[in-house]
Amino acid sequence: MDFLELAVNRYSERFFDTRPVEQEKLDRILEAGRVVPTACNYQPQRFYVIRSEEGLEKLKSVTAFHYNVPLMILVCYDLRTVWRNPGDRYYRNYNSGEQDASIAATTMMYEAEELGVHTIWIRGFDSKTVADTYGLPEYMIPVMMLGLGYPNEKAHANAWHYKRNPIEEFVTEL
Numbered sequence: 001m002d003f004l005e006l007a008v009n010r011y012s013e014r015f016f017d018t019r020p021v022e023q024e025k026l027d028r029i030l031e032a033g034r035v036v037p038t039a040c041n042y043q044p045q046r047f048y049v050i051r052s053e054e055g056l057e058k059l060k061s062v063t064a065f066h067y068n069v070p071l072m073i074l075v076c077y078d079l080r081t082v083w084r085n086p087g088d089r090y091y092r093n094y095n096s097g098e099q100d101a102s103i104a105a106t107t108m109m110y111e112a113e114e115l116g117v118h119t120i121w122i123r124g125f126d127s128k129t130v131a132d133t134y135g136l137p138e139y140m141i142p143v144m145m146l147g148l149g150y151p152n153e154k155a156h157a158n159a160w161h162y163k164r165n166p167i168e169e170f171v172t173e174l
Contacts, residue, residue: 006113011157013118014067016149020051021071025115029148032111033075033104039083039096045104046140048074055134059145062133063125069147072122073108074130077101079139101143112148118155120147 001009030047038044050056050072059066066072077097085094109119122145130142 001114003110006110010110010113010119011161012120013147013149013151013155014120014158015152015154015156016067016069016118016147017152018070019150021117021148021150025112025117026071026148028115029108029111029117030073033073033108036100036103036107038100038103042081042083042096042100044077044079044081044083044097045101046076046078047104048076048134048136050074050134058133062130063122063145065120065122065124067120067147069120070149071147073105073146073148074134074142075101075105075108075144075146076136076140076142079141097141098143105144105146108146112146116150117148118151121145122147 026049030049033045033047034043036045050059051070056066056069056072059069059072077100079095079097082095082097082100084096085091088094105121109121112119123143125142125145127142130136131138131140136142
């Protein structure tokens, strides 16, 4: 399958079975997140793998959107290593952390899809609560969670997945 076909067909999974994701596949997914382009190649993205029973149970206290995944990757950035642009007049004190972490998460999401592992992007949580619950240092900023696993018998794409605005709404030539 070529990349565009993969991107069109990938959907946010909400129905996972309990089968664990194989370590070899997880290693490839994490590697995909490691090698992504980041601002000035500072590489501030950090990944916390949550798959223990205790770690997964904590998810239920920090987000309603846990979908009983067998594996969650908490994607963060290290505030100490981000690229900063203090001269930006629109975004004062801009740093690249969220952007870099999001590039990493997106790349991992597509690598997982290529490997037959379904994913869901989760941002329905309070970052401070997540950091406190998992004991992250104050400079480690949670950006999103990437739920991974195999679909169960109820798996299907949400109807919203197929609603796409026309390209003309996205592209303007300057």
